[in-house]
Each structure stands twice: as structure tokens, then as C-alpha cells.
Amino acid sequence: MNAPVKAHGANRTQTDELLERRANVFSRGMSAGQPVFAAKAKNSEIWDVEGRRFIDFGGGIAVLNTGHRHPTVMKRVYEQLDKYTHTCLMVTPYEPAVTLAEKLIAMAPISGPKKVMLVTTGAEAVENAIKVARASTGRSDVIVFNGAFHGRTLLTMAMTGKVVPYKSKFGPFPGGVWRVPYPIEHKGISADDTFEAFKWLFKTDVDPKNVAAIVIEPVQGEGGFYIASPEFLKRLRALCDEHGILLIADEIQTGFGRTGKWFAMEHAGVEPDLMTTAKSLAGGFPLAGVIGKAAIMDAPDPGGLGGTYAGNPVACAAALGVIEAFETEGLLEKSLKQGETIIKRLKAIKRRKEGRPIGDIRGLGGMTAFELVTSHGGSEPDPNAAKALAADCLERGLMILTCGVFGETVRLLAPLTIQPRVLKEGLDILEAALVAPK
CATH class of the missing domain: 3.40.640.10 (Type I PLP-dependent aspartate aminotransferase-like (Major domain))
Structure with missing residues (x-):
């Protein structure tokens, strides 16, 4: 499940090669959010060129409310x-x-x-x-x-x-x-x-x-x-x-x-x-x-x-x-239910006051987000923690996106079609990365 890292020689992966080729042909102004190259996707899951599976809580930046390749x-x-x-x-x-x-x-x-x-x-x-x-x-x-x-x-x-x-x-x-x-x-x-x-x-x-x-x-x-x-x-x-x-x-x-x-x-x-x-x-x-x-x-x-x-x-x-x-x-109703599930889980994680400190939690239906701050109970934005959390989650098999003027906010945009078991699995990964950072 670990995301690929830069390697040389015999240990080079297909992802390493694609990252190098990408750097050679694309303007550096077009940033790559994560070192993962998609090979196939279905509903709320993506498999990369190495065969790794990722749960998608980014939805192509809010494009996939109906999931990848809805029938x-x-x-x-x-x-x-x-x-x-x-x-x-x-x-x-x-x-x-x-x-x-x-x-x-x-x-x-x-x-x-x-x-x-x-x-x-x-x-x-x-x-x-x-x-x-x-x-x-x-x-x-x-x-x-x-x-x-x-x-x-x-x-x-x-x-x-x-x-x-x-x-x-x-x-x-x-x-x-x-x-x-x-x-x-x-x-x-x-x-x-x-x-x-x-x-x-x-x-x-x-x-x-x-x-x-x-x-x-x-x-x-x-x-x-x-x-x-x-x-x-x-x-x-x-x-x-x-x-x-x-x-x-x-x-x-x-x-x-x-x-x-x-x-x-x-x-x-x-x-x-x-x-x-x-x-x-x-x-x-x-x-x-x-x-x-x-x-x-x-x-x-x-x-x-x-x-x-x-x-x-x-x-x-x-x-x-x-x-x-x-x-x-009934995806409008599922959006409301998804938002309730996610907000409830985030509030429970915040109450634990372990690991990465969580600030404000907010959402409207399935459009949910939370802030990472420098201390439990504090409000000082911590964009570095948000960036580290995204990388940690990716390594564990979950794709999330950050946002905000300061970059301290994590937005969760899982497809509204996500299977309940996959949503739970993704939230479990998110909780582990928040409570016990790598």
C-alpha cells in the first residue's frame, strides 16, 4: 500500500520512470499533487501503475460525486x-x-x-x-x-x-x-x-x-x-x-x-x-x-x-x-448522510486530543473539512501538518486534498456513491494518520 519513492538502478519502479518523464515534458507550473500514476479506477477506488489500491477522498477535486466511471x-x-x-x-x-x-x-x-x-x-x-x-x-x-x-x-x-x-x-x-x-x-x-x-x-x-x-x-x-x-x-x-x-x-x-x-x-x-x-x-x-x-x-x-x-x-x-x-x-440523501458520518467521526477524533491537533470542523452535506492547528485547543493554522497528513494518508492508501488560504484545511470529497465499508475504511486510515502520525 505504500506510495512509491524515488529509486535508482534495479530498484526503479514504473512510477519512478513516469515521474522522470513527466518532469521532462510538463511545465513545472503544473504541479503533481502526489507521486501516483493512475492505471484504473472504479467508484471510490484508484489503482496505480504499481497495482497499489487507494481510496479516493479527493474525487478529482470535487468532480466525481458519482464516482469513477459510474455505469x-x-x-x-x-x-x-x-x-x-x-x-x-x-x-x-x-x-x-x-x-x-x-x-x-x-x-x-x-x-x-x-x-x-x-x-x-x-x-x-x-x-x-x-x-x-x-x-x-x-x-x-x-x-x-x-x-x-x-x-x-x-x-x-x-x-x-x-x-x-x-x-x-x-x-x-x-x-x-x-x-x-x-x-x-x-x-x-x-x-x-x-x-x-x-x-x-x-x-x-x-x-x-x-x-x-x-x-x-x-x-x-x-x-x-x-x-x-x-x-x-x-x-x-x-x-x-x-x-x-x-x-x-x-x-x-x-x-x-x-x-x-x-x-x-x-x-x-x-x-x-x-x-x-x-x-x-x-x-x-x-x-x-x-x-x-x-x-x-x-x-x-x-x-x-x-x-x-x-x-x-x-x-x-x-x-x-x-x-x-x-x-x-438517492444521492442527495446519501450526501447528507455521508456528511453526518464524517463530521461525527472527526469530532470523536478531535476529542481524543492525540496526535495532530484538529481545529475547526465544518461541513454542509457531503462537503466536509477540518483544520489542522499547532496545538490542541488552539487556532493557529498549521499548513505543514496538513501537508504531512496528506502524505501520510497516501502512504497508507488514502487520497485526501488540502486547501485554504493558509493551506491548513483538509477537505474530504469522497464520491457520494462510495460503499459504506470503503468509507469506513478510509475514515479508519484518516484517524490512524491523525492519531499516530508516521
Whole structure:
């Protein structure tokens, strides 16, 4: 089960060779999170080129809510592959994209007539949501939050609230992007603090009449899985309404059932004007979208939105398979149950006060996380401990991901389809690595 290490001569493994080949051909800017090369995967498990088995609590960074190669998803994909793989949605459209758009409209927590656009990546979805907001309002500026992650393109990097590694060396960034604190109670940032920051921002830096949109992740992803309360989101909605600003919900990581609802905004009962979706939308195939009020979505002129691979037919077929799997297997309910199981286990581990100290534990449905701190009962972030824990877990056969502005947060994103015995096995490994570090 041990992860491979660098070896020489007769002891060199296939992984050693692949790591060397990778270093020779890929930009070092594309980091490799772990020294494991996948050979095959199924549901919640991955086997590497050495035949080692790993339990996957990372889900390809929240892409695999339905697990690796879900049978329903793959059936739809194979059926589509036998028909056509690409025509360009804007040149020769096709039924799977229309059906998917209809389903997205039906499930989006936005009242009234709605419309959709499809693209390929989450960053594209965010950029296009901003384009739509600007076209609809005639305004230019955007407000985002500290710790936000919205993508790696130039505009979305400007919107992202973490410098290293995402923004380092890549500036200057587009202007007209403003930032306020995300409310994190246990770090001393209240909702009142955030709205006080809005007040000063509107007085000192930007006229709200120039703001097209406020973009928020209802649960921050890369920023640390911090959860915006229903009360905060309601106040944010009211602020937008007061100033004629559009509210955009970035649901790229929260969306498609991760939190126990199709979209996390449903927990608060707050309607955005526009929302973005990607990641688990298509179960491992590249697909993203923007969903919004029809009058807003129709603001751009014909041809103003699109992309060569936007709404690829194979990815659309996969997304229809994802929706079918959720509906037939009760995956929204399983997300809630998974979150309860994980949070209960983490709290029990924390109470032991052994090994690596655990700080705040949080989650919304199956979107769960915990912080590692420097001392039991303390709150000082310990990013080195989080990094060491990920390596320790990998050596024991469990893949986990870290996140957070300081890198101290461990996020758990096991497929919602994970077998109960495998979930328990993974949590057992996590507990062992926390309580008795190697």
C-alpha cells in the first residue's frame, strides 16, 4: 500500500520512470499533487501503475460525486460515442444539449423563466457569467470575497482571493474587481464585519451604480470550505436588490449534489440572478454552464457567447447520466448522510486530543473539512501538518486534498456513491494518520 519513492538502478519502479518523464515534458507550473500514476479506477477506488489500491477522498477535486466511471454515466457516453463526438453546438446543435439545458433550468433555484449557456470549464463559466452581467446591467465592476477561487484565466485570477500559487508572477490583472472579507466566525470575521466592509467600499473605492455583480461561493472551495450562513446570504441578496447589482452564485464546487441539494443556495432559500456550474456536472467529462434569469441571459447579442467545444455532446450525455444516477440512487440523501458520518467521526477524533491537533470542523452535506492547528485547543493554522497528513494518508492508501488560504484545511470529497465499508475504511486510515502520525 505504500506510495512509491524515488529509486535508482534495479530498484526503479514504473512510477519512478513516469515521474522522470513527466518532469521532462510538463511545465513545472503544473504541479503533481502526489507521486501516483493512475492505471484504473472504479467508484471510490484508484489503482496505480504499481497495482497499489487507494481510496479516493479527493474525487478529482470535487468532480466525481458519482464516482469513477459510474455505469449509468458510461452507458450514456458509449451510446453517444456511436453517434457523433463533435459538431459544435453553435454550428450544428444536437438533442442531448437541449435536454440537459431543460433539466438544468428545472433544477436551478431561480424563479421565473430561465436560460442556459454551456461551456467547457468552470473558469469559462465564471467569465461568461460576468460578460452576461455586464451586458445586462451596462455596468463594469465586480465584487468578490477574500479566499475566493473562481479560476485561472486572467479575469478569474483577478477575482480569486489567494496569491500563492494562483496569482504569483502573473499580474497585472484586470481592474474593476473589488474584494471584501468572507464571513468566518471562528477567525473573528462576522457577517456585520463584511457588510461594514461593503459600506466603506462603496464610500471610498467604487460607486455601487458601477457594480454589475457580486460573486459568491455559498461554500468556499479552495478558500477553505467556509460556509456562508442563510442569514448572510439573505442580507447579501437584499444589498444587491438595493443597488441594482446582480447576485452570481459560483456553484462550481458546491453544485451537483455535493452539499445534499442540487445547489448549495437552496439551503438558504436565496435566489441568485445567475449561477455557474461545472466539476461534477458531467461525472469526469469537461462541461460547465451558466444558468440565469432569461431576460439577463438574453442580454448579449447573438454570437457574443460560445466556444468551439462548448457543450460537447459526449459531455452532455455524461451529464444526463449523472442526473439519472442521482435520481435513481438517492444521492442527495446519501450526501447528507455521508456528511453526518464524517463530521461525527472527526469530532470523536478531535476529542481524543492525540496526535495532530484538529481545529475547526465544518461541513454542509457531503462537503466536509477540518483544520489542522499547532496545538490542541488552539487556532493557529498549521499548513505543514496538513501537508504531512496528506502524505501520510497516501502512504497508507488514502487520497485526501488540502486547501485554504493558509493551506491548513483538509477537505474530504469522497464520491457520494462510495460503499459504506470503503468509507469506513478510509475514515479508519484518516484517524490512524491523525492519531499516530508516521
